[in-house]
Amino acid sequence: MMLLHAxxxxxxxxxxxITGASGSGKSDLALRLLTLGADxxxxxxxxxxxxxxxxxxxxxxxxxxxxxxxxxxxxxxxPYQPESPVDLIVQLVPPEALSRLxxxxxxxxxxxxxxxxxxxxxxxxxxxxxxxLRAALKxxxxxx
Numbered sequence: 001m002m003l004l005h006a007x008x009x010x011x012x013x014x015x016x017x018i019t020g021a022s023g024s025g026k027s028d029l030a031l032r033l034l035t036l037g038a039d040x041x042x043x044x045x046x047x048x049x050x051x052x053x054x055x056x057x058x059x060x061x062x063x064x065x066x067x068x069x070x071x072x073x074x075x076x077x078x079p080y081q082p083e084s085p086v087d088l089i090v091q092l093v094p095p096e097a098l099s100r101l102x103x104x105x106x107x108x109x110x111x112x113x114x115x116x117x118x119x120x121x122x123x124x125x126x127x128x129x130x131x132x133l134r135a136a137l138k139x140x141x142x143x144x
Contacts, residue, residue: 001049002113007068008041008058008084009033014137015084017046017058017112018124020092025124027069029092031076032130034068040080043068048086050113056086086112088141089119090133098123107140 007018007026011033018026027043034040042060051057059082060066066080089110093101101121109116118140123129137143 001047003061004046004048004058004112005044006046007043008046008060008086009038010041010081010084011036011038012134012137012143014087014141014143015041015058016088016090016133017086017117018090018092020124021094023071024092024094025129026092027071029090029124029129029133030068031070033133034078036130039084040066040068040078041082041084042080048112050115054115056112056115056117057083058086059083086117088137089117090122090124090136091119092124093121095123095125 007030009016009030018029020026041058045061047059047061049057066077067075068078070076108119110119120136120140
């Protein structure tokens with residue numbers, strides 16, 4: 001098992017891990033997705049491990065279960081799911097790296113617990129970010 005600095009969501013039947021530096025928009029994007037029907041798995045840290053079937057799973061550490069940081073406001077308690085499989089890794093980039101994002105990126109993966117998970121470099125701090133993530137579920141994973 002490993003502890004990962006990330007935010008986890010279950011949305012549209014998909015487990016999404018959002019990674020990135022502090023202030024890159026992990027919780028902000030998660031908060032917007034919660035209003036669209038996503039379920040929080042965990043904010044800030046996730047326990048990552050493989051189950052007996054070899055699937056990578058994310059779980060919320062008990063001390064932060066059901067809590068999400070709303071930057072400059074405080075901690076908000078929300079409904080949550082205790083665990084989910086990991087289907088997609090969204091790696092957030094800072095604003096200064098936005099110009100380096102590929103317009104038509106090649107498929108990429110991120111290794112978690114020895115398993116290659118589809119991943120996507122992503123900029124979260126624009127109004128269309130939830131819609132782009134919904135598109136990514138279809139394009140990258142063939143879902144939704």
